[in-house]
Amino acid sequence: MAYWLMKSEPEAFGWNDLVRDGKTEWDGVRNHAAANHLRAMAVGDEALFYHSGKGPEAVAVMRVSRAARPDGSDGNWVSVEVVPLAPLPAPVTLKAMKAEPALADLPILRQSRLSVAPVSDAEWKTIQEMAHRAKG
């Protein structure tokens, strides 16, 4: 199973919206690198829901419930379906991630505009631990 991180502006579509809807089509990705990550997702993979914009932070975990398929737009863009799993015990802020040496290679820290990115097993574990620690 692979891990991912997916960004959305909460004003447009946030974690609460996903919980309310029960599932969502993760579409609108118009960046080839990010789209390739969507294509690499398998059902059962888990992804951090990351709120971009003001006070950027990872807030929850969701699960990929359907692999990538064409999203119906022009071109070869794809979407996946995701379902909510659970909120993190406490949000993990971008600031905290930047301050954590174990996350130095996290793709979103190296390329802030990448909206869908892989997270390694070790990085995932680190972020989970940070979330538990932040809860206190």
Add this chain to the structure above:
DNA sequence: GCCAACGTTGGC
């Protein structure tokens, strides 16, 4: 094929 101009995203 190169590069300047422009638009978008996202952090601060």
Add this chain to the structure above:
DNA sequence: GCCAACGTTGGC
């Protein structure tokens, strides 16, 4: 609100 990073477009 501003700016940096990045991608795309269009002129040459």
